[in-house]
Amino acid sequence: MLNVGLLGAGRIAGVHASAISTNPGSRLVAVSDINADAAAKLAAQYGAEARETDAILQDPAIRAVLIATSTDTHSDLIERAVAAGKAVLCEKPVDLSLSRAQACQKAMAGKPVMIGFNRRFDPNFAALKTALDAGEIGKPELLSITSFDPAPPPVSYIKVSGGLFRDMMIHDFDMANFLMGSAPVLVSAVGSSIVDPAIGTAGDVDTAVVTLTYADGRLAVIKNSRRAVYGYDQRVELLGSEGLLQAQNMLENTVVKSTTAGVTGAKPTYFFLERYMPAYALEWAGFVAALAEGKPLPVTLDDGVAALAMAEAATQSLKSGAPVALG
Amino acid sequence: MLNVGLLGAGRIAGVHASAISTNPGSRLVAVSDINADAAAKLAAQYGAEARETDAILQDPAIRAVLIATSTDTHSDLIERAVAAGKAVLCEKPVDLSLSRAQACQKAMAGKPVMIGFNRRFDPNFAALKTALDAGEIGKPELLSITSFDPAPPPVSYIKVSGGLFRDMMIHDFDMANFLMGSAPVLVSAVGSSIVDPAIGTAGDVDTAVVTLTYADGRLAVIKNSRRAVYGYDQRVELLGSEGLLQAQNMLENTVVKSTTAGVTGAKPTYFFLERYMPAYALEWAGFVAALAEGKPLPVTLDDGVAALAMAEAATQSLKSGAPVALG
Amino acid sequence: MLNVGLLGAGRIAGVHASAISTNPGSRLVAVSDINADAAAKLAAQYGAEARETDAILQDPAIRAVLIATSTDTHSDLIERAVAAGKAVLCEKPVDLSLSRAQACQKAMAGKPVMIGFNRRFDPNFAALKTALDAGEIGKPELLSITSFDPAPPPVSYIKVSGGLFRDMMIHDFDMANFLMGSAPVLVSAVGSSIVDPAIGTAGDVDTAVVTLTYADGRLAVIKNSRRAVYGYDQRVELLGSEGLLQAQNMLENTVVKSTTAGVTGAKPTYFFLERYMPAYALEWAGFVAALAEGKPLPVTLDDGVAALAMAEAATQSLKSGAPVALG
Amino acid sequence: MLNVGLLGAGRIAGVHASAISTNPGSRLVAVSDINADAAAKLAAQYGAEARETDAILQDPAIRAVLIATSTDTHSDLIERAVAAGKAVLCEKPVDLSLSRAQACQKAMAGKPVMIGFNRRFDPNFAALKTALDAGEIGKPELLSITSFDPAPPPVSYIKVSGGLFRDMMIHDFDMANFLMGSAPVLVSAVGSSIVDPAIGTAGDVDTAVVTLTYADGRLAVIKNSRRAVYGYDQRVELLGSEGLLQAQNMLENTVVKSTTAGVTGAKPTYFFLERYMPAYALEWAGFVAALAEGKPLPVTLDDGVAALAMAEAATQSLKSGAPVALG
Structure with a gap:
């Protein structure tokens, strides 16, 4: 115990x-x-x-x-x-x-x-990783991560957040590292404050696209928005030499209604507490099990620093308008 | 030619x-x-x-x-x-x-x-049949056919139609014969005129469920309604010893809209002309090819009579309130 | 407390x-x-x-x-x-x-x-009921319940179970009562032991279809099988005058794999513990809340007896081969 | 006539x-x-x-x-x-x-x-455009286009093709212009020949990601791969201030098979002839109707040049490793 x-x-x-x-x-x-x-x-x-x-x-x-x-x-x-x-x-x-x-x-x-990095323990992303490691889509080539929050935080939060890349996309940088198994060599960012100009005034962006280039030619693209009014949009897809793996959104329920207006299903779960509650429990279980079995912890400080370095690079790329090489 | x-x-x-x-x-x-x-x-x-x-x-x-x-x-x-x-x-x-x-x-x-019987040539039902014949779900056990029209015909048509079982469900009886490969031994029908009482007054039903029992213990159920306001609902599913096959509806397009109101896709294609246009062309192609190659025609007069006999039995069962044995 | x-x-x-x-x-x-x-x-x-x-x-x-x-x-x-x-x-x-x-x-x-009757508290069926009560599909007309277990129980269990209708379909009878809001007037059953002949030898069926007729002309059909090798298949759909409501299966995860072999997603959750774990917690919460607030309990002994009476009628109908009127 | x-x-x-x-x-x-x-x-x-x-x-x-x-x-x-x-x-x-x-x-x-540019007439993309123009997702903010071919062409074709951006992504550049309603101000490309090194030897890439930045802060990202073994992957999604629109793939049929191995549906239609056959007919109908009614043609030479200019910019960006401003 x-x-x-x-x-x-x-x-x-x-x-x-x-x-x-x-x-x-x-x-x-x-x-x-x-x-x-x-x-x-x-x-x-x-x-x-x-x-x-x-x-x-x-x-x-x-x-x-x-x-x-x-x-x-x-x-x-x-x-x-x-x-x-x-x-x-x-x-x-x-x-x-x-x-x-x-x-x-x-x-x-x-x-x-x-x-x-609780998302590594999300049952969907974890299942995608398992399928990838089992070779089910051959060699990975092109990764896409969609990560939209349902609504932007207050500008007061934005000001102390460290910016979109350190605060929000850092999870996606870690997901890229988790899935691709190595860090990229080049980070290129574009972004804007199209959701809320006040976020721009505070020196941040609310919508961004980052492309990652890997030494062996693999590519990744991460999309972030601070606002998806339909709920927390958390999707991953990975094209490989023998197929495509996608982890899709969790929905609030499975009810579908067909009327003259169309065929309507439930929205994605609203935000991270709804979506990632199982992931938090599994993350903790992974910590406990590793300690109990004397095995390496499943996510390390190195992983934390690696994602932060990518956030730093993306921040620089956004400012300079040019790709930034990772050390 | x-x-x-x-x-x-x-x-x-x-x-x-x-x-x-x-x-x-x-x-x-x-x-x-x-x-x-x-x-x-x-x-x-x-x-x-x-x-x-x-x-x-x-x-x-x-x-x-x-x-x-x-x-x-x-x-x-x-x-x-x-x-x-x-x-x-x-x-x-x-x-x-x-x-x-x-x-x-x-x-x-x-x-x-x-x-x-054009539906046998619908690419979806035909693909289901191909998978079934290839043994992909093992031995078939329980068939379900959902067949709803978008809107009831005028009562004047109902009066000369021969009734729901001869006019509408006859397609589904043939589909059952096509998929199950033999005729049932027992037909049991329930029905009502809940969509439009005038249809009841005209001596017909607009909503019906028929169960079919086969000599070897297989079962089938067919559901008909004269009104599904969201479009032509034409689905088949077949449970077998090793899995389930479903043929789902064709949709008007693949666009999906996510808003605060939910996630909405397109409706099923509206009616039989929209849904079965490819089936009519493939039906004709099957006729032409059989004649050209001197092979048996893919749907026969026997098939037509078999489906009609089931419609007759269902009509009797509805009246008597008891199952009817097929000759 | x-x-x-x-x-x-x-x-x-x-x-x-x-x-x-x-x-x-x-x-x-x-x-x-x-x-x-x-x-x-x-x-x-x-x-x-x-x-x-x-x-x-x-x-x-x-x-x-x-x-x-x-x-x-x-x-x-x-x-x-x-x-x-x-x-x-x-x-x-x-x-x-x-x-x-x-x-x-x-x-x-x-x-x-x-x-x-824990299924009333399943978030999917509960959401369907909420939509129905809100009039989102108008007046209900035709209900369909699909309820398949992943694998049959041992024959020793079958022998003491009271039979498929009392042991398994009783949940579906209650679901029908829950959604339709009243008991049917007529129950008609067909069934067979096509999954496992030993179940037939034990006097029971493993595959069955029951149709329910309501006094006002509404219809319902319930399908049960003791074996769906792909997992616990628990679906409800209800056709109404203004649309269709469907509650679909919960899946093990949201991962989809596209390869030359097709587009493959996860199976339904395996059995009732996986599927209905949230329902058990919500059922208990409903009990606790009703007691705390001095309100009527959300499912009653009357509900239990009503479902049992339908199971009894179905058992009789299966034996006699004729519909059975409910008291 | x-x-x-x-x-x-x-x-x-x-x-x-x-x-x-x-x-x-x-x-x-x-x-x-x-x-x-x-x-x-x-x-x-x-x-x-x-x-x-x-x-x-x-x-x-x-x-x-x-x-x-x-x-x-x-x-x-x-x-x-x-x-x-x-x-x-x-x-x-x-x-x-x-x-x-x-x-x-x-x-x-x-x-x-x-x-x-036949894709503008694809019923799915056209329906997405109609919904967008009707304001169904508010103001567009972030566009994503996924466009993968099933298999790479011979290297001999690659050599005379003008390169991935002029030969393949040009359709996606036009789709971006069609949906966004104006040209971007900045084009930034990354790419590699990870599918087939011989394509790299021929001076081209087979996998690429291009980000587009618009004057008003909108963003777009286009992903291309010469190889998606599961078929022609042609999807568009557009995040707006009030929702998300997605046009998903057309599938070969609607059959779904559930077995112990998972739930498997059909692949996307194989290539452009299968997917865009209706679009070609509708494109021609648009041409004929515009001439008959004396209205402007629905796609112009200006559109053709605009897409080509973006292809040129992307080609330059890939070479220089820096974003390229559009004239």
């Missing part, structure tokens, strides 16, 4: 608390948050204690921590938790600063740190 | 005229109709002549006739055409009277008479 | 234990089973106690019991639990004997007894 | 001959080809005459010509036919040389010359 401390008590921490409690191999022992009330409430819900972060890190009975605090604290908390001997699962991104993330990566080399 | 006379110049005759003219192995030579103007117009459109029916039957250069006249003339015209040495493709049904149809069947034994 | 006792510790009891524990309004206090080890294990998993059934029924702190024992104990346990002042959620069927179920129904009139 | 001369008797000319003959408003009078036998055979099939090209152009009874000869003759034949007073429908591209095409455009200003 893995005793777990949860750092953070916000919305996503609640999702993790449920996953930790439901998993038969782990137990939620303590929760901390800068908002003491939030920590107390979340802890009570799952029979755990609210504590200070330090108290959690110093408790030898707690063997793992899940970091679900604000992004600017991730690197520090990873390093402190590892220094205290804990295994770590940290929400993405590692850091908004690539150099800080790289420093963390260097310091943590060989330590049990997993980064929360 | 097969020279062809067309008996009838109504709507369905026009469809056949196009198929005859387009087929590289046949040529439309003459058209007859009780409405001389209609015959003249249709003949002109395809470079043929308008003639009397007798003149067509007596022309030794015409080797085949297509009978697309009113149902009550079918049996007589089949017999006269065959007596004149023609090969015949006659629209379904053979006759509204089972005994008259059986007499025709007996008299025409061994003669080249094909009945126009 | 509703304290709950669980009677039974088998597979389906485990599903209910999870639903009870996960629901924020209820708590699993005790579990009983004739197999004491099974009760102890299940209780431990959710922090409850293993007790004798009597001890559970006599504990005043326990306000509700969930009955998930073998069918032959249902009626007795319902009556004993109600006598002890408990609210009851009992797995279907009420009893294999219609007269026993009716006696229970009479004795329990006005008491808080809910029957576990 | 529009009397038509057909220049060219190859495969695509055969498609046009059928469209001309079937259309009730036009008649195929004469066919020419450098291969006299081919011209004779095609003419005979449709009751027309084989003639020299000059004879066709000088025949005052012929009011329109369809140019389906090799690309290098298009500009010259357009100019000669217009000089002879004919209305012209010319296959794409106008010319492999942008400057030659522009010279032709300038010379032909105001003349009745239509370019054969």
